Amino acid sequence: MSVLTELAASLASGAVKTVDLTHTLDPDFPVMILPPEFGQCARFRVEEVSRYDERGPGWYWRNFSCGEHTGTHFDAPIHWISGRDLPNATVDAIPVSAFVGPVCVIDCAGEAAEDEDYLLEVETIEAWEAIHGEIPAGAWVLMRTDWSKRSGAEYLNMREDGAHSPGPSAQTIRFLVETRDILGFGTETVGTDAGQGAHLSPPYPAHYILHGAGKLGLQCLANLDQLPATGAILICPPLKIKHGSGSPLRVMALVEE
């Protein structure tokens, strides 16, 4: 049996299941909020074109609009200024092999529940590796915080001094990029950086360091609690948008029962 035939049989038998890691594209889903004098991320919006009516008697279809960073979405290296001069840094140019690969899930749900500004540090990664083995080069690393279970104002958790949500420290991202050579980093929060990431050094370290090194980002992920620490395969192809800085997408994982 070839690998793929075996996979097909496993999918059919349920030995391998498909987990959806995506939030529904919903007009009310939070987006990143920037100071109002800056350009803003477009919300997801839908306008009906026809619904079996005088606008189109036999069919239902709609126009939708959104930003490249709306909903569960993908960040290409060119998204950040540190990655602007890299080759193949846009979603249409990234080799498709980057969109299917092994995934490591670091469970920080307990820590994030206790500390909304929790920062994932290198020691935690090392402790995780002591149990699950070293993070392989070319892997996706996802930070599980169960933040996706929050809704409404609790999600961005905005206060007068900005958003409060967990994320990685600068040292951690540097470690993952430089020492482990990961493919990309993903979170359940609205960005790959912590809510207070602007006050770290460098500001927004996940964006700055990941994309500066040509690495990828995923955010607004869901259902990370259904993934094993290792052994799953992540599938995350963004839309092939010309010169795109990112894209909403359907993220899935293949998980062995």
Add this chain to the structure above:
Amino acid sequence: MTKPILKPGRKNPQIRTVHPTLPPAYRSRKALGFTVAAAEGRFCLQRCDDCGKLTYPAREACPACLSMNLRWQDVDPAGQLIAETTIRTSTNSYFRERTPWRTGTVMLDAGVSVLAHIHGDVTPQGRVRMIARTDKSGKGVMMALPEKEVENMADDKQLRELTCDPKHRRVLITDGRSDVGQAMARAMVNAGAEIVFVGLAEEWRGFPGQAAMTEIANVEIVPLDVTNTTSVQECAGEIGGKVDILINTAQHTRPGGIMGRRDVVTSRDEMEVNYFGLMRLMQGFGPGMKARGADGVNSACAWVNLLSVYALSNKPDFGSTSASQAAALSLAQCFRAEMAGSGVKVVNAYHGPLEDEWHQPLPPPKVSPNRLAREVTGALQQGLEDIAIGEVAVDVRGRWQEDAGVLEKELTQIEGM
């Protein structure tokens, strides 16, 4: 003394909603000048430019000298009721449904006698103060009020046909996120609104004043985002049948014109709120309000558009926002035409720069949210349709009326050259 209107009971669901009927709607082109003035609450008569004679009713030519140069001019509204009659039957459906109806002849101190609706508290042969207002047809009419304020005067049934008093009515403020929205909600509650629905977009991010607003008695927060068609439709589906007054406080204002911007993203946001947002509201709430223009004491009565006065003529340093406001004004004109026949007034409230974060570097005079709310409330209570709020708006609108071409040249010329 007028008997105060009591808070209406709940509607009997087995009785058909009364279909709006109208008083006579046609006016000649010349006569429409009176309607323009009435919409602003000004009491005008035609005066002959050549011989100075005041004329009533509206005419094409001066009855004294046959000059065609008749101009609508503000005149002293004081006068005396010299004859009156109470109409008890009529072939016009509107009046037939509302008899008895008091009308009479008033001799103005300006020397002309006019026909007018008569307030119930005017005494026979008494001194009166005339007002000009638009009626349910949207056309200018005259009404004689008692010279001095009397108790519950606004509750007179004939006067209430001309006004949009929030008392006992249910109001929707479309956006409660801004200071303007919050001030408007407070003003409507203070004016006796039975309930004030306040739209709130993006509940996932808080805003200053949120807690205080939710604590106001009679305020009910409803999810409403004018940039989201589904949200508007859902809100209209929920409460559209009991919105008597809608005040659109959703506005997107940003400094900047054309070439200073590198893209149309911000301009699109402006259009999305100021133009498409307004259109979504009109499509969502318009039909329900149009059907309820004669629905008893708390009938649907007014739709209020808050418009920058630069909708009339572009202000280049807010050039793109001005353009979206011009689009909104044009849409409001179309809406007036589509709402005609419903008895619901479409009120355009032009305002100058607001006391907000987007006009913060601008020098005074600016319009505070409380003043905006107070003047809109006053306009509703008085039944006005076109108002200018704040010194800048009054000035710009006046100059636009005087000569739109000169105003444009003035607003677009280089300063100090």
